[in-house]
Amino acid sequence: MQFKRLAIAVGLAGMTWGMIGAEPAATPASSDAAPSGGYEVHDKRRPQPPVVTPGTFSTQEKPGTPPSDAVVLFDGKDLSKWTSAKDAGKDAPWKLEDGDLVIAPRTGPIQTKDQWGDVQLHIEWMEPKGTEGTSQHRGNSGVFLMGLFELQVLDSYQSETYADGGAGALYGQHPPLANAARPQGEWQVYDVIFRAPKYDGQKLVEPAYMTVFFNGVAVQDHANLIGPSSHKVLVSYPDQPLPSKGPLQLQDHGNPVHFRNIWVRPLAANPPTPTKAAGDNYYGKEEEEQRAKQKK
Numbered sequence: 001m002q003f004k005r006l007a008i009a010v011g012l013a014g015m016t017w018g019m020i021g022a023e024p025a026a027t028p029a030s031s032d033a034a035p036s037g038g039y040e041v042h043d044k045r046r047p048q049p050p051v052v053t054p055g056t057f058s059t060q061e062k063p064g065t066p067p068s069d070a071v072v073l074f075d076g077k078d079l080s081k082w083t084s085a086k087d088a089g090k091d092a093p094w095k096l097e098d099g100d101l102v103i104a105p106r107t108g109p110i111q112t113k114d115q116w117g118d119v120q121l122h123i124e125w126m127e128p129k130g131t132e133g134t135s136q137h138r139g140n141s142g143v144f145l146m147g148l149f150e151l152q153v154l155d156s157y158q159s160e161t162y163a164d165g166g167a168g169a170l171y172g173q174h175p176p177l178a179n180a181a182r183p184q185g186e187w188q189v190y191d192v193i194f195r196a197p198k199y200d201g202q203k204l205v206e207p208a209y210m211t212v213f214f215n216g217v218a219v220q221d222h223a224n225l226i227g228p229s230s231h232k233v234l235v236s237y238p239d240q241p242l243p244s245k246g247p248l249q250l251q252d253h254g255n256p257v258h259f260r261n262i263w264v265r266p267l268a269a270n271p272p273t274p275t276k277a278a279g280d281n282y283y284g285k286e287e288e289e290q291r292a293k294q295k296k
Helices: 003-016 287-296
Strands: 072-073 082-084 095-097 100-102 110-112 119-127 140-146 149-153 188-197 198-200 201-204 206-213 217-225 258-266
Touching: 119 140, 119 287, 140 188, 149 206
Parallel strands: none
Antiparallel strands: 072 258, 082 110, 095 100, 100 258, 119 188, 119 258, 140 149, 188 206, 198 201, 206 217
């Protein structure tokens, strides 16, 4: 865990999120601003949801394809979407091996050039066969949302560590609800819904939340994050508001963990709930009235 200090330093020191010259990635604007008085149930004034073509599922032999609106961060071809987190602006120092993104141990973490807030994240990782060590020294890495909130990567297959530090844990805060780890040499899958912390001026009104499926198993259910991840420390949010977006960061903990098929979908805010029962703006009102006339 000693390398996690660097992740926090990169994220918090001076709040220097623009250090690599990247603009924050666009968040889908909510087109569902409620009319005065709010929506009715089944309200025809609600905008229709955007159409998204689903992707395909991965197999051990082949990564799947992303949804049509996903931003692909790594597809096995290059590291053009990534940069060094330790040396601002420099190329990501990790290796590309047979379509896999592989940690080059002791070169430091890497992070995306773009910045993200509320997102759906898909990422696959694999512990090479023959990975040795115990507890936190067995295939350790991490996925940091906004460069601050860690979803732990670790070889947890028939290997024990502290509960809030295994694969699927929100490091130091929430143990996973289950250990769904596969053996070494097999691809593991994280599917994540992340909601960034929300502020009203200087006041924190909503902490960050994370929902995680680990190899299809729910291991975090809208878990609240009590602050940026750290080691041995009972964390909290800093006095100054965090930025609304930050980079996706992958940790170098000295182990050659493999990654593939990384993509995100920026998420809009949830549409507002209705405030009244179906009435004058009921979606099927005209059709029902027409049917009633035909029956007379």
